[in-house]
Amino acid sequence: MLPALLEFPFREGYVRSIIYVSLYVSGTAVILSTLFSIPVAIVMGFADFPGKQVVKAIINTGMGFPSVVVGLIVLFVVSNQGPLGALELIFTKEAMIMSQFVLATPPITAISLAAVSGVGDNVRDAARALGGTRLDVALVVIKEARYGIATAVLAGFGRAISEVGSVLIVGGNITSASGISKTRTLTTAIQLEARQGQYNTALVLGVVLVALVLAVNAVVVRFGDEGAMNR
Amino acid sequence: MSKQRFPTEDQNESRSDTTVSRRSLLAAGAAAGIAGLAGCSGALGSGQSGQDGQDQAGVAGETLTLTTTTSTYDTGLLDAIHPSFEEMYGVTVDAVAQGTGAALESARNGDSDVVMVHARGLEDEFLRNGYGVNRRDLMFNDFVIVGPESDPAGIQGMSSATETLTTIAEAQAPFVSRGDNSGTHTKELNLWEAAGTEPGGDWYQETGTGMGEALNVANQQGAYTLSDRGTFISQRSEIDLTILVQGPIEGGPESLSNPYGIMAVNPGVHENANYDLSMAYIGWITSPAAQDAIADYQMNGEQLFFPRAVSEDPDFQQYVPEGWSGDSDDE
Numbered sequence A: 001m002l003p004a005l006l007e008f009p010f011r012e013g014y015v016r017s018i019i020y021v022s023l024y025v026s027g028t029a030v031i032l033s034t035l036f037s038i039p040v041a042i043v044m045g046f047a048d049f050p051g052k053q054v055v056k057a058i059i060n061t062g063m064g065f066p067s068v069v070v071g072l073i074v075l076f077v078v079s080n081q082g083p084l085g086a087l088e089l090i091f092t093k094e095a096m097i098m099s100q101f102v103l104a105t106p107p108i109t110a111i112s113l114a115a116v117s118g119v120g121d122n123v124r125d126a127a128r129a130l131g132g133t134r135l136d137v138a139l140v141v142i143k144e145a146r147y148g149i150a151t152a153v154l155a156g157f158g159r160a161i162s163e164v165g166s167v168l169i170v171g172g173n174i175t176s177a178s179g180i181s182k183t184r185t186l187t188t189a190i191q192l193e194a195r196q197g198q199y200n201t202a203l204v205l206g207v208v209l210v211a212l213v214l215a216v217n218a219v220v221v222r223f224g225d226e227g228a229m230n231r
Numbered sequence B: 001m002s003k004q005r006f007p008t009e010d011q012n013e014s015r016s017d018t019t020v021s022r023r024s025l026l027a028a029g030a031a032a033g034i035a036g037l038a039g040c041s042g043a044l045g046s047g048q049s050g051q052d053g054q055d056q057a058g059v060a061g062e063t064l065t066l067t068t069t070t071s072t073y074d075t076g077l078l079d080a081i082h083p084s085f086e087e088m089y090g091v092t093v094d095a096v097a098q099g100t101g102a103a104l105e106s107a108r109n110g111d112s113d114v115v116m117v118h119a120r121g122l123e124d125e126f127l128r129n130g131y132g133v134n135r136r137d138l139m140f141n142d143f144v145i146v147g148p149e150s151d152p153a154g155i156q157g158m159s160s161a162t163e164t165l166t167t168i169a170e171a172q173a174p175f176v177s178r179g180d181n182s183g184t185h186t187k188e189l190n191l192w193e194a195a196g197t198e199p200g201g202d203w204y205q206e207t208g209t210g211m212g213e214a215l216n217v218a219n220q221q222g223a224y225t226l227s228d229r230g231t232f233i234s235q236r237s238e239i240d241l242t243i244l245v246q247g248p249i250e251g252g253p254e255s256l257s258n259p260y261g262i263m264a265v266n267p268g269v270h271e272n273a274n275y276d277l278s279m280a281y282i283g284w285i286t287s288p289a290a291q292d293a294i295a296d297y298q299m300n301g302e303q304l305f306f307p308r309a310v311s312e313d314p315d316f317q318q319y320v321p322e323g324w325s326g327d328s329d330d331e
Helices: A002-006 A012-046 A052-063 A067-078 A093-117 A121-129 A134-144 A146-162 A165-171 A186-195 A199-229 B009-039 B070-074 B077-089 B100-109 B120-128 B161-171 B183-195 B211-221 B229-238 B275-285 B288-296
Strands: B063-068 B092-097 B114-117 B132-148 B175-177 B204-206 B224-228 B241-246 B257-265
Touching: A012 A052, A012 A093, A012 A134, A012 A146, A012 A186, A012 A199, A052 A093, A067 A093, A067 A165, A093 A146, A093 A165, A121 A134, A134 A146, A146 A186, A146 A199, A165 A186, A186 A199, A186 B211, B063 B100, B063 B275, B070 B077, B070 B092, B070 B211, B070 B229, B077 B092, B077 B275, B077 B288, B100 B114, B100 B120, B114 B120, B114 B275, B120 B132, B120 B183, B120 B257, B132 B211, B132 B229, B132 B275, B161 B183, B161 B241, B175 B211, B183 B224, B211 B224, B211 B229, B211 B241, B224 B229, B229 B241, B257 B275, B275 B288
Parallel strands: B063 B092, B063 B114, B175 B204, B175 B224
Antiparallel strands: B114 B257, B132 B224, B132 B241, B132 B257
């Protein structure tokens, strides 16, 4: 293991490109998922509608949904034979974003829902009393629940960036001949090395991935702490 | 949140100011998000032809999707030879290493333009069902049966692959199988069938993994396994297995040969298959220059692939399913 660490076994451009693809795909998926999940969480938290329990059950099931199955479903959808075949999304980063969106949404929604439900009714009542529209009330609730929502987003990001099954199936683990990644992420690169039996080099990439996740978590937490200091 | 007080008129106004600015901030953010997403639709409208038009091939700027097996891709051959094709035409080749079964399935679905595998039986089925056109023999290497130096079943140097497998089965020596419908696995199953032995029992383990992993498993357990020569060469330094029976490259039985074929996806079945570029690719890779490049490719100082496409003598069987004859009732 040590030799693999001492002489970094990859070309620098290669690792940089797979880090970029990992962050781009997971980051975009999480941002889109957050934009979708937070309104859903607010509606779920404060409104009553028929089928609410069903939606809740779907979200909870989605939390544990196997990522590789999501990959298969997205494959069927974006494949040439599927409904979105004409868009030629197979083996692209966009297809990977789609599958990671599906995977990240349940945890982000569920944890945001818990955070939003924890916001006291008095806060919402006060916002309404001050003449706020429904949108204003929602924004106030989001602001109150922002730590929980940050946790939700981090959970979604963690789920997205560490999954390998679905991005492998819909992305195809492609790099250019010179080693610049097109649809290869850190996780699928690890899978490639492991498949070839190169466990040591796989572990090097694993360390890079863990460091990346820690860095993102640190940034978000620090960002949140600064907010706390300004309160 | 500031302390709750009965709002005065001033506060009403400043609050509606902040309300308005909060709303417009949200609206601006949403608009920016939508605009940003519009840029993500780079998948649509890709493949425009070269704009300067000076001496550029009509296919310039396009992307060819090639699906192939994991063992082919893992040798690094494709990454070594593709740049010359990419430069010649100004295109990009996306090589997707999926495993034989998945590579053919992607081609059947029209998700790839050209497919390169080494499983003649499956290629023939692909041709018969009309999914592929213009098959060419590309290159070959061979399979090797490797195992621990101690060789408990005593198969060293045997000249018949089927006899080797029968001996292993009778000795119930541990044997690791890919078990994943890959080219190597298909070859292994064909050999068992030819030997008339049905493998099964505690000594026969199916890992469902790639070749590298299977070799690692075999190494750890002191088991035999069937491997393509390329993967074994690349892993030789890290495992304790040796070649006990090898294929025709070193004088062994023909049954262990590993021929590679390439086929274009039939544009009659999939309209949006990039047929022009596939044929350019097949034309290039079967040309003397590329075939020489294939022969020159080495791994750990050893030649891995032996070119087959360029030949003085005609080879009609490469174009049709094996055994097909124009005189018979074959389709």
